[in-house]
Amino acid sequence: MSEQFERLSRLPLRDDLRGKHPYGAPQLDVPILLNVNENTYGVPDDVRQAIVEAVSREVVGLNRYPDREFTELRTNLARYLGHGLTPENLWAANGSNEVLQHLLQAFGGPGRSAIGFPPTYSMYPLLASSTGTRYIAGRGNEKFDLNAEDAAREVRQSGANLVFLCSPNNPSGSALGLDVVEAVYEASEDAQAIVIVDEAYAEFAHSGTVSALSLLAGRERLVVSRTMSKAFAMAGTRLGYLASAPEVADALRLVRLPYHLSAITQAAANAALTHSDLLLANVENIKVQRDRIVAGLLQLGLTPVPSDANFVLFGGLDDPHRIWQGLLDGGVLIRDVGIPGHLRVTAGTETETTVFLETLGALLERAVS
Incomplete structure (x- = not known):
């Protein structure tokens, strides 16, 4: 990355753009992608x-x-x-x-x-x-x-x-x-x-x-x-x-x-x-999983923010990066949005939600044992 910025600095870039980073969430090959709030049900x-x-x-x-x-x-x-x-x-x-x-x-x-x-x-x-x-x-x-x-x-x-x-x-x-x-x-x-x-x-x-x-x-x-x-x-x-x-x-x-x-x-x-x-038929299914995530996070002792979206932001994490990495190692990609003690997860299918909650629960249990 430093080499890339060094090359960029040699160009006559606008002053207000120098040192800036482009937008970009990780695009990784992971079985369960719950990081950019996509609709995981797909097109009927x-x-x-x-x-x-x-x-x-x-x-x-x-x-x-x-x-x-x-x-x-x-x-x-x-x-x-x-x-x-x-x-x-x-x-x-x-x-x-x-x-x-x-x-x-x-x-x-x-x-x-x-x-x-x-x-x-x-x-x-x-x-x-x-x-x-x-x-x-x-x-x-x-x-x-x-x-x-x-x-x-x-x-x-x-x-x-x-x-x-x-x-x-x-x-x-x-x-x-x-x-x-x-x-x-x-x-x-x-x-x-x-x-x-x-x-x-x-x-x-x-x-x-x-x-x-x-x-x-x-x-x-x-x-x-x-x-x-x-x-x-x-x-x-x-x-x-x-x-x-x-x-x-x-x-x-x-x-x-x-x-x-x-x-x-x-x-x-x-x-x-x-x-x-037909396209919006799955919206209600997604809302069910979102609310299920909220309930599951509460049961795990975490603090989800009430959500009207297809994702849930949750706090109460001592080491968010460890949890993020642990989930990734378990095949689940969620989002670190840079808020201390918090992570964000997209509401996916019923199966995806189950894997997320079970993997997260195991990580939290391991942390206290």
Whole structure:
């Protein structure tokens, strides 16, 4: 790694990128992968066949550029989300990371700033840096329970041009109350900030957790981002999207690359959306395993954070790296997110959950014996 950085230092790299590390979770050949919150159930056979047929139809015309406005896709996304949304309210890109990048390109940049509330999604500061946007780490989320008063105060004092609210939050899994979103939106009035509610894991929320989509009407600076990577089991497709006032999408057209969504991506996403009921059938199974993990961790004397996502952050570990390595040696890869005393695990299948809990239990027992 030091040799790599030495070579890199010889290039005329931007000063603000020197010494930075790229995003990257370990990609290891392990029987049970529970580290990056993928949907481990995969794509059902009927949907897989529909995607193959849709892509096959597009192959005939691959010599032509795709629909630059991805009209059919925006129509299907609006239908899926509901809430009275129309295609004009939708935007999509190659994963929700590119959606967020578009927002930072349009509304951030040199001389502007974005605020988030760590611990939260680690890509926010990286995306801000890549667009020359100053990133502000807000306070008040150390206990994973960001409240309206604290969040509003931080946003008001920061004067930030963009605000990131992650709900359910990654890595904690905790969902924000709508009062937080409303308070932050009001607090950002003077700065006319774009308020982004990142709902990548929204489909896994407990019953009664209300989406920020319900707040979009009348709030032209509010954006709700989603992804097809998690609940739809299509991480490899790279399709993220947002809902907002139509003028936000118009702004993003100024910064997107020409024809940024390939015909293949659009075909696969459209086929999936027209079979959303089949794809989402496993969401309830995943929620069952998530809650089973929470119960199992409590029985082991650990402290899981209540989760509305498809993963669980848990603490109470004296030596997280030893546990992480022990699980890896046992064929289970989970995530060290850098929070002292904590690790994070994705909710997988029933079998995967069983192996994780049994392996973890054995490691903890060994530590006290």
